Amino acid sequence: MCDPFSNEPYPSARPLNERGDWVLRAPGELERLEAYFAGVAYAPHSHDTYALAWTLGGVQSFTYRGAARHSLAGRTLVLHPDEKHDGRAGTEIGFHYRVVYVAPEQIQLALGGKPLPFIEGGISEDPRLDRAVAALLREFDQPLEPLQGQDALFDLAVALDGASTTPSGQRKSFDYRAADLARQYLCDCLDQPIQLDDLEDVSGRNRWQLSRDFRLLFGTSPYRYLIMRRLDRAKGLMIRGESLAGIAIDCGFSDQSHMTRQFRKAYGMTPKQWLKTLGIALQK
Structure with a gap:
């Protein structure tokens, strides 16, 4: 298997069908x-x-x-x-x-x-x-x-x-600073319940304008961004071998089932399946 840009072998590439997924x-x-x-x-x-x-x-x-x-x-x-x-x-x-x-x-x-x-x-x-x-x-x-x-x-x-093939007529009026302040606040408060009122206060931007700006600049909604940062944190804890039930609570999910549903929606597989592909034993 070769690097298509240099025709040199990939140092870690493995043969297809070597040992399953x-x-x-x-x-x-x-x-x-x-x-x-x-x-x-x-x-x-x-x-x-x-x-x-x-x-x-x-x-x-x-x-x-x-x-x-x-x-x-x-x-x-x-x-x-x-x-x-x-x-x-x-x-x-x-x-x-x-x-x-x-x-x-x-x-x-x-x-x-x-x-x-x-x-x-x-x-x-x-x-x-x-x-x-x-x-x-x-x-x-x-x-x-x-x-x-x-x-x-x-x-x-x-x-x-x-x-980019983004349409030239796409809306150009937005407040990047306000959206980024809201983004940073979400990252700082992963385990807390957050409402649009909170994001309005920290950004100084109307909630609906802020929501539109956030999607335009960061590709997703504020709530979806919060969920994904929680899942990022959860993946790190899973790799460390902590229990799924404990991880769910530590990362701001209501329970393990809630975390599993969000994980599958984000990554197309359950935490158990994801850990298996990495060769890591599942912790109950």
């Missing part, structure tokens, strides 16, 4: 995964980040914005935040890929507060995006150095913006 996590703070799935990978779901992937082998098939898509080896996928999609093998040999998840706020740091870029169809035809995603996924076995990661994310934001 598997997922590897790259070291470092940025969430980067390499995975192989033989059949259905995950049910329809959506997350509040960009998902940027390379198909390394097989046919990576998925349904996106109401249409079936098929990515071959060497192609780059760009899935927009909060767009529902699934994942499955397009042929009997399964599919192998790498993916990086990039939060909209990381893109906004480079763009300075603009409507999020959108790539039509979910599969990139733009060489600028191919190069930008390659910079984040090629060196998979080592964490990205801080400056290296920051440079790569800046280049990605610029490439996304340049390749």
Whole structure:
């Protein structure tokens, strides 16, 4: 299996069908995964980040914005935040890929507060995006150095913006500072009940204007953003081996069932299935 941009072998790539479905996590703070799935990978779901992937082998098939898509080896996928999609093998040999998840706020740091870029169809035809995603996924076995990661994310934001097919008539009147204040407040209060009144107070913005701005700038609603940050925290605790029931309460969910429903909606699999792909034993 070779890197489609350099024709060099991937240092950690594994043969298709080596040992069934598997997922590897790259070291470092940025969430980067390499995975192989033989059949259905995950049910329809959506997350509040960009998902940027390379198909390394097989046919990576998925349904996106109401249409079936098929990515071959060497192609780059760009899935927009909060767009529902699934994942499955397009042929009997399964599919192998790498993916990086990039939060909209990381893109906004480079763009300075603009409507999020959108790539039509979910599969990139733009060489600028191919190069930008390659910079984040090629060196998979080592964490990205801080400056290296920051440079790569800046280049990605610029490439996304340049390749964006966002309609030119999209609303341009918004308050980035107010939306970001609300976002930071949500991150600081994960285990607390939050109402739109609270976000109005902290941002100084009318609740309905704020909700519209938040979706435009961060790709999802304030409530959905809060749920996803709770799930991020929950995943970290699961990897540490803590019990699901305790994690649910610690992360602001009403109970374990509530957390499991939200987890499946976000990732297309249950916590038990997710931990199994990582080779981690489930804690009751």
